Amino acid sequence: MKDREIAVRGFINEKFGSTYGKGLFHRAIYNGSIELRDPYTKYLIDLFEYQRWDNTARSEDQLKWSKQLAEADIKSAPEALVSWIQHYDPISKSKIMVDGVCVYLPNSQELYLNINDSAHDVVNEWTLKTKHCTKTGPNKPIFIASNADLGVF
Numbered sequence: 001m002k003d004r005e006i007a008v009r010g011f012i013n014e015k016f017g018s019t020y021g022k023g024l025f026h027r028a029i030y031n032g033s034i035e036l037r038d039p040y041t042k043y044l045i046d047l048f049e050y051q052r053w054d055n056t057a058r059s060e061d062q063l064k065w066s067k068q069l070a071e072a073d074i075k076s077a078p079e080a081l082v083s084w085i086q087h088y089d090p091i092s093k094s095k096i097m098v099d100g101v102c103v104y105l106p107n108s109q110e111l112y113l114n115i116n117d118s119a120h121d122v123v124n125e126w127t128l129k130t131k132h133c134t135k136t137g138p139n140k141p142i143f144i145a146s147n148a149d150l151g152v153f
Contacts, residue, residue, distance in 0.1 A: 005037040005148035006126055008111060009141040010047065010104065027052055029081060030104070030142065033088075034113065037148065041120050044095060045083035045102045050075050053082040061099040061116075069101070079107045085115055104130070104143075111145045 010032040028046035035042050048056075050069075057066040062084065074080050085100040100115040109132075114125040128145035136142060144150070 003126060003147055004122075004124060005146075006113070006128070007035045007146040007148060007150055008045075008102075008113070008128065008130075008144065009033050009035075010045075010130075010143045011139075012136075012142050013046075014138070028083075032083075032102075032141075034085070034102070034115075036122060039121075041117075041122055042088045042090060043098070043100075043115065043117075044086045044088045047081035047083045047102070047104055050077075050080045050082050053084075056084070059097075065101045069103070074103060077105055077107075080105055085113075085117075087117060087120060106130075106143075109143075 010030045013028045013031050016027070016029060028048055030047040032045040032047065033042060034045060054066050054069070057063050069082065074082070081104045083102040085098050085102060086095040087098050088095055098115060098117040100113070100117065103112040109130045111128045111130050112125070113128070115122050117123070126147065128147060130143045130145040132143050133141050
């Protein structure tokens, strides 16, 4: 089976470190989007330091991922950033948490994605090489990863 075409874009979280309530801080280092083709499906990610991400595990699926990444010793990579995955509906602008995880290793420029979202017919995993973007600024990604030609994506 051929992998679905995917594009992942990571952006610097402009709100990082700012507050959104008494004692509540924006802690995601990067925000990002995951776009799949045929049919088009979009997901959102918020990449946190591993320990901060691990402390947010609540559901049965999230606890399963937490255990798997602990067994894979992801915490030994100090730069590892991890995110849960949310399906994004651009029409209603609703976000729904789905089973899956995204792991980004900036030092080795690797990105691992696993999405188990049977409601939107996405049950797949990808390991992609990331590329740092040279033109940075507001609304411009800091890194991208894809298995497709982004010129036609």
